[in-house]
Amino acid sequence: xxxxxxxxxxxxxxxxxxxxxxxxxxxxxxxxxxxxxxxxxxxxxxxxxxxxxxxxxxxxxxxxxxxxxxxxxxxxxxxxxxxxxxxxxxxxxxxxxxxxxxxxxxxxxxxxxxxxxxxxxxxxxxxxxxxxxxxxxxxxxxxxxxxxxxxxxxxxxxxxxxxxxxxxxxxxxxxxxxxxxxxxxxxxxxxxxxxxxxxxxxxxxxxxxxxxxxxxxxxxxxxxxxxxxxxxxxxxxxxxxxxxxxxxxxxxxxxxxxxxxxxxxxxxxxxxxxxxxxxxxxxxxxxxxxxxxxxxxxxxxxxxxxxxxxxxxxxxxxxxxxxxxxxxxxxxxxxxxxxxxxxxxxxxxxxxxxxxxxxxxxxxxxxxxxxxxxxxxxxxxxxxxxxxxxxxxxxxxxxxxxxxxxxxxxxxx
Ligand SMILES: *Cc1c(COP(=O)(O)O)cnc(C)c1O
Numbered sequence: 001x002x003x004x005x006x007x008x009x010x011x012x013x014x015x016x017x018x019x020x021x022x023x024x025x026x027x028x029x030x031x032x033x034x035x036x037x038x039x040x041x042x043x044x045x046x047x048x049x050x051x052x053x054x055x056x057x058x059x060x061x062x063x064x065x066x067x068x069x070x071x072x073x074x075x076x077x078x079x080x081x082x083x084x085x086x087x088x089x090x091x092x093x094x095x096x097x098x099x100x101x102x103x104x105x106x107x108x109x110x111x112x113x114x115x116x117x118x119x120x121x122x123x124x125x126x127x128x129x130x131x132x133x134x135x136x137x138x139x140x141x142x143x144x145x146x147x148x149x150x151x152x153x154x155x156x157x158x159x160x161x162x163x164x165x166x167x168x169x170x171x172x173x174x175x176x177x178x179x180x181x182x183x184x185x186x187x188x189x190x191x192x193x194x195x196x197x198x199x200x201x202x203x204x205x206x207x208x209x210x211x212x213x214x215x216x217x218x219x220x221x222x223x224x225x226x227x228x229x230x231x232x233x234x235x236x237x238x239x240x241x242x243x244x245x246x247x248x249x250x251x252x253x254x255x256x257x258x259x260x261x262x263x264x265x266x267x268x269x270x271x272x273x274x275x276x277x278x279x280x281x282x283x284x285x286x287x288x289x290x291x292x293x294x295x296x297x298x299x300x301x302x303x304x305x306x307x308x309x310x311x312x313x314x315x316x317x318x319x320x321x322x323x324x325x326x327x328x329x330x331x332x333x334x335x336x337x338x339x340x341x342x343x344x345x346x347x348x349x350x351x352x353x354x355x356x357x358x359x360x361x362x363x364x365x366x367x368x369x370x371x372x373x374x375x376x377x378x379x380x381x382x383x384x385x386x387x388x389x390x391x392x393x394x395x396x397x398x399x400x401x402x403x404x405x406x407x408x409x410x411x412x413x
Pocket of ligand 1: 108217247256
């Protein structure tokens with residue numbers, strides 16, 4: 001028997017938890033199950049032949065770099081490619097190498113930002129619902145949260161201002177560090193922050209001297225509507241730090257995230273990263289860099305966008321067919337990304353309903369998972385990217401049966 005583990009764990013260690021999503025979706029492995037749960041891209045969209053060819057070349061020809069210890073910040077060639085990509089996608093200009101640091105996916109960036117800014121005396125602003133990876137990363141550092149309801153065009157800014165004003169009146173505004181925002185096709189809620197709200201958010205951040213962490217993993221996966229300027233472009237690097245990742249547009253297995261921001265902040269992130277993992281994986285960085293040199297990522301993404309656009313349409317049409325007659329049911333028609341957020345009438349608890357879903361072999365992620373403080377939710381996250389079209393339709397049909405069975409038993413409909 002080893003030492004008493006529980007007794008030895010620090011107050012930070014006690015605040016860690018494993019992903020509930022993984023836990024609840026283990027049942028979805030069943031053969032005739034249909035899962036809208038996993039938030040992962042379709043593996044068929046990964047450019048495996050191209051990457052395989054480049055991988056061979058960079059190991060054989062560039063082994064001095066790719067198999068060696070690298071710098072903490074990451075591959076300068078990849079930095080150049082990202083700077084070009086951000087200029088093409090968003091018209092972002094004026095960035096140089098010192099504005100960027102790579103991380104092990106965006107998740108490490110969230111962790112490092114938590115580590116640098118948060119402790120048990122600090123506050124940060126999260127939305128409701130919020131991205132689970134951010135909740136977990138920030139909770140570890142014992143932070144306090146201002147939880148702001150998410151509306152159809154982004155955070156409820158009146159609510160946010162009210163909360164900030166309360167803290168200012170108590171003389172505690174300096175304890176509030178940043179506002180975390182998923183600006184495009186929010187995970188899980190699907191909503192995109194409107195241009196007006198992006199501007200207003202920057203104004204609020206300026207008024208109370210906070211900074212904004214803009215997390216944008218899905219920006220390139222837009223299926224309809226116009227691209228909106230990133231908050232980073234509106235507020236500038238003094239006010240906003242932008243997180244990007246290759247996970248949803250190239251391959252999550254590469255584990256390449258990038259933090260883009262003010263040079264002083266980037267230096268701080270580099271320091272924090274040094275004690276986390278010493279240096280970046282040169283091999284995946286160079287693989288991505290050579291891929292971006294050789295292929296036009298935005299062109300290569302077009303078939304992927306077509307695929308997801310079609311699947312999203314299939315799911316939206318199925319929802320229209322099977323849910324529009326149930327009063328009080330609403331869903332967000334996300335203009336991009338991987339998720340549809342379905343909300344049932346008041347009184348529904350999609351966590352409790354999950355037992356009914358298991359019996360029908362249809363899986364989703366209950367909204368409760370995305371709550372900063374554990375509480376019931378009538379909503380659920382549905383991902384349309386993995387099941388084939390006919391399974392999407394069949395899955396929505398099963399979901400209707402689940403909702404009707406639960407709703408009838410609980411006298412909710
Ligand atoms: C998928 C996702 C990420 C990306 O995580 P990686 O660690 O880069 O794989 C970050 N933020 C949000 C909101 C996401 O949905």
